[in-house]
Amino acid sequence: MMSNYIRELHPQDLWNNFYRLTRIPRPSGHEEKIRSFIADFGKNLGLETSVDEVGNVIIRKPATAGMEMCKGVILQAHLDMVPQKNSGTLHDFENDPIETIVDGDWVRACGTTLGADNGIGVAAAMAVLEATLLPHGPIEVLFTSDEERGMSGAIGLKPGLLKGEILLNLDSEDDGELCIGCAGGVNGTMSFSFNGEAVPAGYTGFSITVTGLKGGHSGVDIHLGRGNANKIMNRILFEGHARCGLLLASIDGGSLRNAIPRESIATVAVPVAGVESFLDALSVVSGKIKDELSLTEPALCIEAIPAETPEMIIEEPVFVKLLKAVYACPNGVMRMSSEMAGLVETSTNLAIVRSSHAALTIECLLRSSVDSAREELQVMISSLFDLAGARSLFDKGYPGWKPNPDSPILKKMREIYIASFGKVPEIRAVHAGLECGIIGGTYPALDMISFGPTIRYPHSPDEKVNIASVRKFRDFLLEILGKVAIER
Template sequence: MNDDILSLEPQAVWKHFYGLTRIARPSGNEEKVRRFIAGFGQSLGLETIVDESGNVLIRKPATSGMADRKGVILQAHVDMVPQKNSGTVHDFDKDPIEPIVDGQWVRARGTTLGADNGIGVAAIMAVLESTEMRHGPLEALFTSNEESGMTGAFGLKSGVLRGSILLNLDSENEGELCIGCAGGLDATMRFSYEEQAVPDGHTGFTISVGGLRGGHSGMDIALGRGNANKILTRLLSTGYTCHDMLLASIDGGSLRNAIPRESNATVAVPSLNAECFVEGLACLAADMRRELTTADPSLRIDVFPATLPDRVVENGVAGRLLKALYACPNGVMRMSDEMPGLVETSNNLAVVRSKNGLICVECLLRSSVDSARDDLESMIRSCFELAGASTLFDGGYPGWKPNPESAMLQRMREIYWKMFGENPAIQAVHAGLECGIIGATYPELDMISLGPTIRYPHSPDEKVNIASVGAFMDFLVETLSGVPCQ
């Protein structure tokens, strides 16, 4: 299995990618990979700096005859999203990822692969290591904790970077050049509750939603996939309003930037209503499976008897919670007028979890238009504050305004046409790229994002197309050799 990966072309990229899969690197637990990258730079005799935010910066001098070229910053993030299938035994804090060659793709065994952004990191390592590539002055910027807050990019100080061109290697469609991205904002809503005893004559049930594709809450939000928290809310609301259901616990989703694939609740229902409760939810489940036949054909909804809980969430709070979750905007709010097919504004109802007298709801708002993001914030704030929850909106980050007149963009289009006989697609993405944050600190940078073809990032179905990695790397090499003079 490992030999299959290491024999893929370009071997230098796959060698370094495989090395990254050996190192546990979920967001927030990146010390091992940080040491690995810094040690790699030092082993090459290159200037290597680790800053206070956990970013690693490695500088490589220009090759012979290229010292007059503009300085280029190659940038990628070292962390990965830790997601696994139910039933998969994997500790993301210590276990390596197991990559598998599957036809034209590389995927992982039951977990996220980490091609987002491991392939970008591996490509930069290949450039740093190469003694054959031609390039001007290079800086390799490996940022930390991109997936859960972009704290590395936020912590990057002004005056550190010397280059005038930044190539972000975190895009997911080979043949596309990204020149803009959405900004984002974290929302956290909390309900405090007292527990009450379960009256006599009740039966316990567990409601489980699973089998969904999930995916990236920005890149995949327009695909119409099911949101496990929204689906569970429909089921629970029916149980609450029609069958006098009591809510004992709820646990759905795991990360703000991943569309939730699974959501579960434990409830108590009057025993006299139990049969109608099961039948009613079965009918609703059948409706939802029909609704998602194309977008999420493997949706699974199970309602089965469970141990009767001793205590439940006080009924008034449970009712307000379910109304707020039902009313909470989710999915695409508006498409872009300027770039057809691009989502402008969206929300992901990402996490709903009860524990120790507190129910926490987490969302990630995205928009390329600041005023639209502010409007969405007001909608969500109103929804939950009317229901009696506290609200906190923080972790906001700026978008990246497209510059179609970019000099580097024109040069890269010429190079791509010469190599492949076609024009690259010029895109902006409905996702947070670190370019927006870095560009706010270094506003004079000419920035382009590119990458190989990656599908289903942030989910255990994540995979990277093998041929696209070769095309991406070939294009990167030619781009570096074709950077204009200062």
């Protein structure tokens, strides 16, 4: 059942708001329309609404009568979504709405990311702002900008804007879990300069594609052993160069730092006399890769299709440096946490390998809940690329969120969850970047916690949200607001 049917799901207030969000394009970096929509939403409710200099929207709702002296609660969610689609799906994330499908117990999109991350959190906050019968203390809603691309909204949030004492981050993805900590991260960009050269005589062109991978969130899903399109493509190119002298004209792998790369395409030149050897080598290495990933990536597709011979190639010495550096570059889980069972401590995602007219660029996202471990991984990667002759740049990154097991709001929410649902919630930290660490650095007195409904495969076209968990999430949120207001 398509698109507007989700408006009939329960709770209707939340799902109707989520439907409205799916109509508004909101990929990271292109949030003008959603920002305007949310600001108008607050103003039309007669609520104090402001937009700060980095594009965050803040809406304040006064306490209900008699609750004015209760603790102020900040609800926080981000406006943007990750734009990912299946190959062959015609979708313009800057202009087209997201088409949704009710698929049994789940809602998903039609060949694209759904935007439940973090659209469900935004829709829940909107429902709270609209509610007329809910008893509550002072409420602020902070809708942050550009979370998925670098958390610039949270980073740019100024001191003194927020008045509340408790922050509820609505950006977690597992029903029954209360999140009290997350990893910090840093983005790395490495680049090789090159001079284009004319293709030697006696060469022909091929287009090599790696498709069909699951991808996923580079923090939440990094431990699942999924294929990395950039690593796979590099392995193919390495073998082709070694076996028959394959040369690289262009490459475009991955699209976002925080998504495990699902696809890569390379245009290459192969000696006419070595075409048979190249195809044999491709068959052998593809078979090995597919065997290795047979359980995690059953839809992996590796193809080489004859193409026009490219006019220019990347000079061979630089191409070889790229091959060796990408082969050696770490990717995936580096260390598991010694403090929390099953939690990844440190990881890196080899997210993007891309050529332009004069440069080869490699982008990674390094995550860790231990700052020193993240710093060591940064030195490791920069040392590798320095030795290969590349230039390495790392941004300032963002801090992790240190767990506070003695948090008063954690204690209260645990009690409410047990009373509401008859079971004990799991208390955990996540190997993903939440804005709590950044916001907590600016507002250190905040008591923070993160929770949400069950969302699977975020940052990929397989993203889906469980319908029943959305109702629990919304009911839990309303119960928290009422109880916190009563029991200061």
